[in-house]
Amino acid sequence: MNTPDNSHAFSADEIDAVYRAIRERRDMRHFRPDPLEEGQLERFIHAAHMAPSVGYMQPWRFLRITDPALRKAIHAHVDEERIATADALGERSDEFMKLKVEGILSCAEVLVVGLTDQREKYIFGRRTMPEMDLASASCAIQNMWLAARAEGIGMGWVSLFDPARIRELCGMPEGSQPIAVLCIGHVEEFYPAPMLEIEKWDKRKNIKELFFENAWKI
Template identity: 80%
Template sequence: MDSNKFSPEEIAAVYKVIRERRDMRHFLSTPLEEGQLQRFIQAAHSAPSVGLMQPWRFIRITDPQLRIAMHKHVDEERIATADALGERSSEFMRLKVEGILSCAEVLVVGLTDHREKYIFGRRTMPEMDLASASCAIQNMWLAARAEGIGLGWVSLFDPEAIRHLCQMPEGSQAIAILCLGHVKDFYPAPMLEIEEWDKRKAISEIFYENSWDANEAGTKPIL
């Protein structure tokens, strides 16, 4: 018996929340319960980070006019993205890409300024600050899903525009707008799969052994 191992029920719960996490776009306006947002922030702040740099910063948006301004900017970027997609433009415009005005809570996630002083683990890969913050967002996502709360990650924005709107310091970077709130139902599958935008790849297409092109060269798939 491995004393480090969780119980079968706990293990099943971990895999269930990973499997049923969804990037949500449709929300109810019902407020979160007392203490929920704080628990989600704590879950995010418990994430690992390269060199323990903890580069994440969370800004709770409570000003309705600021929400409206952010929504307007995201909608402008949505149109610009559609233009850049060419032949898939009309298909993209049918997708719902955010829930900023309808969700209970909006958070802006940013990378802190003065990140260049953190060298541990970043000397050759400075982007590990973004990887670390992504781990924090995933922690929040899973905690929210476990409590029946939807979360949507909005990335259709100009980081500098959001930085200015939220009065973030020079050198910091906005990386996500998070929409949090109750939902009527969680999507049975990722929304972009349901809308046939794309589909999840098979494990054999993303898992290789020893070299990148092992499967493509005809090697028997690992899984």
Template identity: 60%
Template sequence: MSDQAFSAAEREAVYRAIAERRDMRHFAGGEVAPELLARLLEAAHHAPSVGLMQPWRFIRITTADLREAIHAQVEVERQRTAEALGERSDEFMRLKVEGVRDCAELLVAALMDEREAHIFGRRTLPEMDLASLACAIQNLWLAARAEGLGLGWVSLFDPQTLADLLHMPPGSKPMAILCLGPVTAFYSEPMLVQEGWAAPRPLAELLYTDRWGQP
């Protein structure tokens, strides 16, 4: 054990947050206290980022009209996704895929504009800005779980349409609609597993040694 390790109780809490994090769709309304929201966003802001570019931008949605407009955009894409799924269309439409109207706080996570100027770590892998944003969202997710709040990542939207709605500058790009707030209970396992949509694969099937496909 490294002498830099956390205590046993602290380590257990970290691993528990990771194991019990869920992509939540069912919310109980309520509110998130301003100081708690600030703490969660600060946790997101502590994420690693390539070249320390910190490409994340968070837009807090505070008006009912704007929330409703975002919900309408999600609904349009939900219908289009159902059509694209073919024989699984009806099964998909029975799933609850967002909590935009029900959550206490609604955030849009986006990539900054003028990202092309940042080449440190991105010359051959420009998508590392997205990886950095994903790390920030994961930080937010884990901190929310530790605080007893649910968070759901909604990706059912057209990026340009949402960017236009939010008056985002050219070159920026919304990547996630984040539903945050109190929940009655956390799912005991991922919701898509509970609903029979998909089954998780064990780590052993995804871990290789020395070359692709070699266990």
């Protein structure tokens, strides 16, 4: 069967580059402190802001942490939550505590990402699924992640925190919701596979377990 002509497609090399960024993106925990090049962080933010959003609500807000004391306070809180998470894991507690779960003190840049307040006024696409604001912000973070990987910069998404505490530390408005602490910076190397897979915490599921046709097969 002949393949239909598609004048909208990128070139073969460009397509390969997109899929390579997707395939080699990693949730990084090990960083070098070298600063990013001038304008690089701004490019990543612009990439994030090009993400799709339900009802075009653009719920994402990015807070750059440049105060060393604030960075240390965020790290201290994340470490408290790391210990609390270990306690909650029961028999896997010791195994979890051996994992490196963040690089807040060693990376070049730390960003706190949050959902804006007053999101309830955006009904388009959210009437029955209000969580779509979180889905939209996650798309923005993924855009940033892929842009960073394409430029050889590592990024890690830290979610071990109490949103109320991060909101307080960062002076965020009541009703806003912190969803991520992002560590961004140079790395010695990118992990050859996801770190939790390398550490045998879990493994990638077979696609046959996740992809169905017409009905969800249990």
